[in-house]
Amino acid sequence: MDIRINSYIPITNVEGVGTRFAIWVQGCSIHCKGCANPHMWDFDGGTSYKVEDFINIIKSYANKIEGITWLGGEPLEQIEPVTKISKAVQELGLSVIVFTGNDYADIKDRQDFRELAKYTDILIDGRYEQDKQDFSRAWVGSSNQNYYFFTDRYNESVIYENKNKIEVRISPDNEVVLTGMGDFKELMEVMR
Numbered sequence: 001m002d003i004r005i006n007s008y009i010p011i012t013n014v015e016g017v018g019t020r021f022a023i024w025v026q027g028c029s030i031h032c033k034g035c036a037n038p039h040m041w042d043f044d045g046g047t048s049y050k051v052e053d054f055i056n057i058i059k060s061y062a063n064k065i066e067g068i069t070w071l072g073g074e075p076l077e078q079i080e081p082v083t084k085i086s087k088a089v090q091e092l093g094l095s096v097i098v099f100t101g102n103d104y105a106d107i108k109d110r111q112d113f114r115e116l117a118k119y120t121d122i123l124i125d126g127r128y129e130q131d132k133q134d135f136s137r138a139w140v141g142s143s144n145q146n147y148y149f150f151t152d153r154y155n156e157s158v159i160y161e162n163k164n165k166i167e168v169r170i171s172p173d174n175e176v177v178l179t180g181m182g183d184f185k186e187l188m189e190v191m192r
């Protein structure tokens, strides 16, 4: 089984609780207006990995991270490999956070989603809605998005204990990569 990934950051502190391995899957059919990642919509983009190989990449960081976070792209559009990797990650004692642009009410009865939910600690649902933009809550960009806690590992307190943060990475060829959540446009203005 393969998974198509746009990119990943093995060590980040802005994509959920604690230090995490963040994975942006490739492909999304939801197409929210104002999406920050439209280059992740194309299902033929990114890089294909064997699921076992990708699990081994995560394993090599296991002692440095609290868990993984799925972002995108839309993780549920590759739900089989996402579930398989999430299961392996939880078996390592690490946590799993999943972002989806779907509403929980629309997916909660899907058999494949229920399987993924078994290996998910926190689900954050809802598409990005430009007219509801709100950076006041941890990790989310619009007020319609919600947090669901499927295990005892975390509870609602993590929402209040964490703030939105942005990480700035500058590649050797001077490409600036911003991750996390917040007003990216304002930050780019400051950096100009």
Ligand code: SF4
Pocket (backbone or CB within 6 Å): 028, 029, 030, 031, 032, 035, 036, 037, 038, 040, 072, 073, 074, 100, 101, 102, 127, 128
């Ligand atoms: S679900 Fe996520 S990746 Fe897909 S269009 Fe919306 S914000 Fe962009």
